[in-house]
Amino acid sequence: MTEHLVLRVISKLLIPPILLFALYVQMHGDYGPGGGFQAGVIFAAGLVLYGLVFGTAAVRAVAPPRLLVVIACLGVLLYAGVGVASMIGGGAFLEYGALSADATHGNHVGIIIIEIGVGIAVAAVMTIIFSVLAEWR
Amino acid sequence: MEALTHANYWAAIVLAMIGLYAVIAPSNLIKKLIGLGMFQSAIFLVYITAGKVEGGTAPIIDAAYGVYSNPLPHVLILTAIVVAVSTLAVGLALTVAIKRDYGTVEEDEIDEQDRR
Amino acid sequence: MIATHLPVLQVAVPLIAAPVCVLLRRGNYAWAFTTVVCWGLLAIAALLLDQVMSGGTISYRLGGWVPPIGIEYRLDGVNAFVLLILAGTAALMMPYARETVEREVRPGRQHLFYAIFLLALTGLLGITATGDVFNIYVFLEISSLASYVLIAQGQRRRALTASYQYLIVGTIGASLILIGVGFLYAKTGTLNIADLAVRVPALGETPAVLAAFAFITVGVLIKLALFPFHVWLPNAYAYAPSMVSAFLAATATKVGAYMLLRFVFTVFGIHFAFETLPLTEILLALSLIAVLAGSLVAVFQTDLKRLLAFSSVGQIGYLGVGIGLASVTGVTGALVHVFNHALMKGGLFLAAGAIACRLGATDLSALHGLGRRMPFTMAAVVIGGLGLVGVPITAGFVSKWYLVQAAFEEGLWPVALFVLAGSLIALAYVGRVIEAAYFRAAPPDAEPVREAPWAMQLSTWAMIAGSIYFGLHTDLTVGIAERAAAALLGGAP
Numbered sequence: 055m056t057e058h059l060v061l062r063v064i065s066k067l068l069i070p071p072i073l074l075f076a077l078y079v080q081m082h083g084d085y086g087p088g089g090g091f092q093a094g095v096i097f098a099a100g101l102v103l104y105g106l107v108f109g110t111a112a113v114r115a116v117a118p119p120r121l122l123v124v125i126a127c128l129g130v131l132l133y134a135g136v137g138v139a140s141m142i143g144g145g146a147f148l149e150y151g152a153l154s155a156d157a158t159h160g161n162h163v164g165i166i167i168i169e170i171g172v173g174i175a176v177a178a179v180m181t182i183i184f185s186v187l188a189e190w191r
Numbered sequence: 192m193e194a195l196t197h198a199n200y201w202a203a204i205v206l207a208m209i210g211l212y213a214v215i216a217p218s219n220l221i222k223k224l225i226g227l228g229m230f231q232s233a234i235f236l237v238y239i240t241a242g243k244v245e246g247g248t249a250p251i252i253d254a255a256y257g258v259y260s261n262p263l264p265h266v267l268i269l270t271a272i273v274v275a276v277s278t279l280a281v282g283l284a285l286t287v288a289i290k291r292d293y294g295t296v297e298e299d300e301i302d303e304q305d306r307r
Numbered sequence: 308m309i310a311t312h313l314p315v316l317q318v319a320v321p322l323i324a325a326p327v328c329v330l331l332r333r334g335n336y337a338w339a340f341t342t343v344v345c346w347g348l349l350a351i352a353a354l355l356l357d358q359v360m361s362g363g364t365i366s367y368r369l370g371g372w373v374p375p376i377g378i379e380y381r382l383d384g385v386n387a388f389v390l391l392i393l394a395g396t397a398a399l400m401m402p403y404a405r406e407t408v409e410r411e412v413r414p415g416r417q418h419l420f421y422a423i424f425l426l427a428l429t430g431l432l433g434i435t436a437t438g439d440v441f442n443i444y445v446f447l448e449i450s451s452l453a454s455y456v457l458i459a460q461g462q463r464r465r466a467l468t469a470s471y472q473y474l475i476v477g478t479i480g481a482s483l484i485l486i487g488v489g490f491l492y493a494k495t496g497t498l499n500i501a502d503l504a505v506r507v508p509a510l511g512e513t514p515a516v517l518a519a520f521a522f523i524t525v526g527v528l529i530k531l532a533l534f535p536f537h538v539w540l541p542n543a544y545a546y547a548p549s550m551v552s553a554f555l556a557a558t559a560t561k562v563g564a565y566m567l568l569r570f571v572f573t574v575f576g577i578h579f580a581f582e583t584l585p586l587t588e589i590l591l592a593l594s595l596i597a598v599l600a601g602s603l604v605a606v607f608q609t610d611l612k613r614l615l616a617f618s619s620v621g622q623i624g625y626l627g628v629g630i631g632l633a634s635v636t637g638v639t640g641a642l643v644h645v646f647n648h649a650l651m652k653g654g655l656f657l658a659a660g661a662i663a664c665r666l667g668a669t670d671l672s673a674l675h676g677l678g679r680r681m682p683f684t685m686a687a688v689v690i691g692g693l694g695l696v697g698v699p700i701t702a703g704f705v706s707k708w709y710l711v712q713a714a715f716e717e718g719l720w721p722v723a724l725f726v727l728a729g730s731l732i733a734l735a736y737v738g739r740v741i742e743a744a745y746f747r748a749a750p751p752d753a754e755p756v757r758e759a760p761w762a763m764q765l766s767t768w769a770m771i772a773g774s775i776y777f778g779l780h781t782d783l784t785v786g787i788a789e790r791a792a793a794a795l796l797g798g799a800p
Contacts, residue, residue, distance in 0.1 A: 087251065091269060127326035134323045137315075147315040149371035183280045190287045214475060227478055234486050241493040264492070267441055271485060274448045278478050281455050285471045292464040301468055 058107075065107045072100035076177075083169045084162060090169040094176025101177075102184045110188050119185060122178040129175025136167050199240040207233035218298040220289065224282045231275045238264040238271075310354070314367035314380040317351050317390060318433045318446075320344060325425040334408065334417025341421045342401040345394065348432070352387070352394040359387040360787070366438070374438070375499035381438030384791030388642065389435045389565045392649050396557045397428050399773075400657070403766035404550050407660055411548045412460055420460060424554070427453035431562050438500045440488045440574070443566065444481060447530065450562070451477045454555055458547040469542035476539040480529030487523030490515045491574075500573055508576040512583060516575075520584065523570050531563030533627050534597035537620045544616035549660020552612060556619055557653030557770075561645045564626045568638070571630070572795040581633045594627030595725045602732035606739065611659050611669040614736055615652065618695055621729060622648050625710060628722065632713045638792035639785065640709030646784050647694070647702035647777060654770030655691040658684050661759035661767060671739065676749025680756045683764055685744045687771045692737035694774045697730045702778040705785065 076097035083089030105113040137148040143160075145152025150164025206229055213226025242264030250262035286296055293301050309316075324344045328337040358365060359382055367380040382390075404421075412420045430450025434443050455477070459470040492498055494515045495506040510516050525536075532540040540560075544552045571580045580586045601621030608614040622644075629641025661684045662677065663669050678685045694701035707726060714723040758764070777784050 087249075091273065123329060127329050130326045131323065134319060137319060138323075141312055141315075146368050146371040147312065147319060148369060151371065187280075187283055187287060190291070211479075214479065220471065223475060227475060230479070231482055234482055234489065237486065238489050241489065264489075267492075270441075270445055274445065274452075277452055278448070278474065281452055282471070282474050285455070285459055285467055285474065288459065289464075289467045289471065292467060305465060305468070 061107050065103055069100050069104055072103070073097060076100065076173075080169065080173045084165045090172025091176055093169075094173045094178075095180055097173070097177040098180030098184070101181045105184060105188065110185050113181065113185055117178075117181055119182060122182050126175045126178040126182065129171045129173070129178065132171030133168050133175070136164055136171070140164065199236060203233045203236040203240070206230075206236065220286045220296045220298065221283075224279060224286070227282070228275065228279060231271070231278075235268045235271060235275075238268045310358075312367075313351050313355050313358070314365055314382055314436055315369065317348060317355065317394075318380070318429060318436050320348060320351070321425045321429040321432065325422045325429065328418055328422035328425060331418055334412075334414070334421075335405075337418035337421040338401075338405045338408070341404070341425060342398075344425065345398040345401050345428075348394040348428075349391075349398040352391040355382055356387040356391050356787070358382075359384055360790075375497045375502035378442060379438040379499060379501070380436045381501060382436065384787060384794050385568060385642070386435045386565065388787050388791055389561065389645070390432060392561060392646055393428070393431050393435065393558050396554065396649055396653055396770075399769045400550065400554055400557075400653070400766050402762040403553075403657055403660070406760045406763050407548065407550045407664060410664060411462055411550075416460075420457070423453045423456050424550075426450075427457060427554075431558055434562050435565055439498050440491065440500060440503065441498045443569075444485050444488060447481050447484065447566075450559070451481060451530075454543075454551075454559060457551040457555075458543050460548050460551070461546040462548070463546055465542070466546040469539075469546045473539040473543045476529060476536075480526045480536075483522045483526030483529070485526075487519040487521075487526065490519035490522070494519070500569065503574045504576070507574060508579060512579075516579075517584075520575055520580070524567075524586075527563060527566045527570060528593075530559075531567060531623060531626070532560055532620065533623055534593050534600060534620065537597070537601070537623070540620060541613055541616040544619065544656075545610065545613040549656065549663055552616075553653050553656035553660060556615070556656050557649040560619065560623055560626075561649055564623075564630070564641065564645055567630055568641075568795060572638075577633060577796060587631050587633055590627050590631030591719075591722060594624040594631055595722065597621060597624030597627060598725060598729035599624075599732065602729050602736065605736040606732060608736075609671055611662065611671060611674065611740065612656070614671075614740070615655050615659060618733065618736060619652060621733070622652065622695065624729070625706065625726065628726065629706075629710050629713065632710075632717055632719075632722075633796070634713050634716060635789070635792050635796055636709055636716055637713035638795060639788045640706055640713055642788035642791055643709060643781075643784050644706035646788070647706050647774060650770050650774040650777065651691050651694040651701075651703060654687060654767055654774060655695075657763070657767040657770060658687045658691065661763045662688075664763065665756050665759055671743045674740070674743040675747040676744070676753070677756075678745035680749060680753075681758050684759050684767065687764075687767045688744070689737075689741060690771050691774065692740060694778070696733045696737055700775065700778050702774040702784075705778055705781050709785075 076093045079088040079096060080093035101113055101117060140149045140152045141147055143152035150161045151157035152160060153164050154160035210226045210230030210233060213229060214223050217223060242261040244258060244260045247258040247260040248256045250259040290296050293304055295301060321344060328340060331337045331340060365382040368374065369378040369380065408417050408420055427450050430446045430453060433446030437443060437446065455470050455474045458473060459467055491503060494510060495503060497503060497506060507516060529536040544556055598621050601617050601624060605614050605617035608617060625644050626641050629637045629644060659669050665681065666673050694703035697703040697707040710726055711723045
């Protein structure tokens with residue numbers, strides 16, 4: 055689709071707000087509607103749009119598959135790491151309150167870290183699914 | 192009138208049956224996956240409908256509202272949607288691999304090749 | 308301190324280990340890491356079983372939330388026993404895994420194979436450990452999705468269609484469970500199993516509970532692969548990589564049996580399922596057809612792995628018989644059979660994989676003269692096969708003894724006859740394998756065959772020796788199973 059001028063221009067206009075909106079949804083997930091799943095999917099949608107218009111090779115240049123795999127794994131480990139950290143802090147698995155001396159503060163920190171873990175894992179996995187299926191010959 | 196108050200449930204039943212039919216009837220593997228998606232969406236609709244509280248608003252705490260819909264079914268279905276997406280991804284990946292190895296995504300043609 | 312966290316570690320450790328395996332990038336490193344993890348899980352499972360046996364039911368609050376609002380991991384005699392079976396199978400199969408994965412999985416993908424194996428294990432352990440019905444659905448899908456991917460790694464292209472078929476049937480089964488859980492939640496407002504066990508019987512025979520029961524039972528039977536829902540099983544087991552066939556045959560259907568026990572006995576209650584509804588008649592009818600039909604079809608198979616897969620369909624029937632009888636002896640028999648069949652069928656599929664590794668095929672015609680050419684592997688097949696028949700001193704005898712006894716206790720002697728008939732048919736299919744391997748001479752132009760690698764034999768013989776050991780020493784398995792069955796039927800969750 056690289057030869058369609060209108061598509062190229064419009065998607066170049068759209069992609070930055072999409073990515074920015076993903077970050078907004080990500081960072082408001084702890085006290086408003088939003089969170090890691092939604093943010094990750096929106097972020098991936100930006101990359102998928104980029105891939106549809108400019109070709110999967112362009113996505114590969116921005117986000118190499120090997121890097122995406124590492125990011126996806128780190129996302130899961132970040133999530134599980136919060137669980138382990140709260141156990142070390144004296145609480146149950148994923149009891150965020152144990153992350154800090156003040157339980158409310160601990161809850162806040164725990165949820166933000168977990169949402170970041172979910173967000174990067176979902177964004178990476180969705181992009182991997184798109185590029186693997188699109189490039190398979 | 193009784194039937195109309197349960198419109199969502201009727202829609203879910205119709206959707207589930209269409210989905211199930213689309214899983215069983217066509218021989219095209221992609222169409223089967225589409226049917227599977229419809230079947231799962233029907234279940235999501237049941238959950239979301241059951242979570243609605245009469246007169247309730249979106250479950251975001253605000254001083255102006257007193258009644259909220261039950262957010263738990265939403266969270267459950269968010270998880271179920273992720274599962275459905277993963278299932279679809281695995282199913283599509285399998286279909287692509289089948290197309291590569293058999294040269295077709297039609298079930299009857301695949302069966303024919305397996306019988307040979 | 309760590310002892311209090313064991314229930315969650317049982318599930319979280321393999322979940323954390325899976326992405327680590329992906330990051331390790333080398334098949335060998337991933338194998339070594341997975342081996343350590345699996346033996347660690349076995350240790351955790353053994354400690355948990357010990358805690359449950361000495362101290363009673365364990366409850367773990369996930370995230371510190373108090374049940375029934377929060378998610379709870381609840382371990383009693385039944386699921387601690389199943390956890391031990393799952394972790395034990397995985398640990399015993401790890402020496403085998405390295406040899407077969409190196410041969411059967413593409414070099415760049417071996418570390419991913421172990422990662423997905425760990426995810427499948429996470430799902431199975433999670434279903435068993437959790438005390439929350441929606442969690443069961445989520446873990447069920449984790450294990451199922453991982454199994455579809457594992458099955459698709461088979462070397463022949465039919466593995467792909469087998470996996471696709473399993474994906475369609477399995478997803479419909481899991482979705483039916485999801486609908487049933489939705490009805491239960493809409494009616495009771497809780498997802499906690501212990502809480503449901505109190506509230507569901509109080510509701511009585513309302514349409515929503517009946518519908519939930521129907522959806523959940525059918526969904527679980529699909530996952531259990533009880534006749535007539537077994538269609539996905541033979542192809543999936545026959546074309547999967549050796550390691551995967553053995554692991555799934557030993558674990559996946561066992562977790563299905565556990566789910567059936569948990570939903571029917573704990574959530575809905577024995578009174579509702581067996582007195583209000585005719586579950587005994589339905590389960591017994593389906594199970595006996597499964598025993599006869601599965602075993603009969605196995606007799607006419609020409610491929611060892613397909614033969615074993617159809618034999619699994621028959622053996623699952625025995626589990627259904629024990630659960631359907633709904634007596635302490637019957638459920639004890641089913642639980643003991645879960646354990647014994649995991650050992651026997653796991654060992655047999657491992658041996659079949661060892662044969663495939665040396666011969667490149669598992670056709671019965673390729674087995675001619677193999678009794679001399681691969682004596683140890685074939686001896687394992689014979690002993691495991693005799694266990695399937697239920698010959699005394701093998702583990703299979705113990706479980707069938709309890710099932711027959713349970714049938715007589717209920718005065719259902721035709722059921723006992725059917726169980727015995729199933730054993731005779733099993734003798735026929737095991738006999739065909741023995742005939743091919745010992746009483747047919749190898750073709751004169753056959754290439755010389757070496758015995759299977761020692762690591763593969765180690766795993767195979769560990770499982771088979773276990774099936775003999777637990778045939779002679781029944782105190783451990785029967786003792787635990789009897790207590791667990793009594794707890795299930797007593798109604799106390």
